[in-house]
Amino acid sequence: MLFSNLQNDRSLPMSLEFIRIRSYVNDTSTFEKSDKLEISGLSDLTQLKQKHLLIIEDIIDTGATMISLKRELEQYHPKSIRIVSLFTKRRPDKKCLLKPDYVGFEVPDHFIVGYALDYNEYFRDLEHICIMKESGIEKYRIIEE
Known part of the structure; x- marks a missing residue:
């Protein structure tokens, strides 16, 4: 066996x-x-x-x-x-x-998120992988001082 x-x-x-x-x-x-x-x-x-x-x-x-x-x-x-x-x-x-x-x-x-991949700690919990749109990248961007 x-x-x-x-x-x-x-x-x-x-x-x-x-x-x-x-x-x-x-x-x-x-x-x-x-x-x-x-x-x-x-x-x-x-x-x-x-x-x-x-x-x-x-x-x-x-x-x-x-x-x-x-x-x-x-x-x-x-x-x-x-x-x-x-x-x-x-x-x-x-x-x-x-x-x-x-x-x-x-x-x-491309920048991908989901299934534990994040963008500035967002989107880790998605049950699928997807490409971040430019509008999403801008919306969740961290403003550095």
Whole structure:
């Protein structure tokens, strides 16, 4: 039987960490203004040594944020780092610096929201993915002082 090994009492030892990296305000990457990531939620990073890491990302646009996160994590000497992204953007300028190891869907180069993707914390709760219209982008824009 193909799944006979799954019938025993063994489990896969793993741990789960949730992190938040804020890389956008409005429809502009904050990473373009500063190469320092705003990361929150990671606990003891020294525990990453010789561990296999799987980073699960919602969307990769240029890949700059993931490259920075990967560099940060590499300092703790994990055994491997793999990246999976639900979405990647089809960029006409071809400025994607990182291709994830695993991809769910490729989407057009527009600002998309829904299904946990947000625009300034709005629209995460939509049960579908949609492209933001320019009028919506302007309506929900954060006015920076």
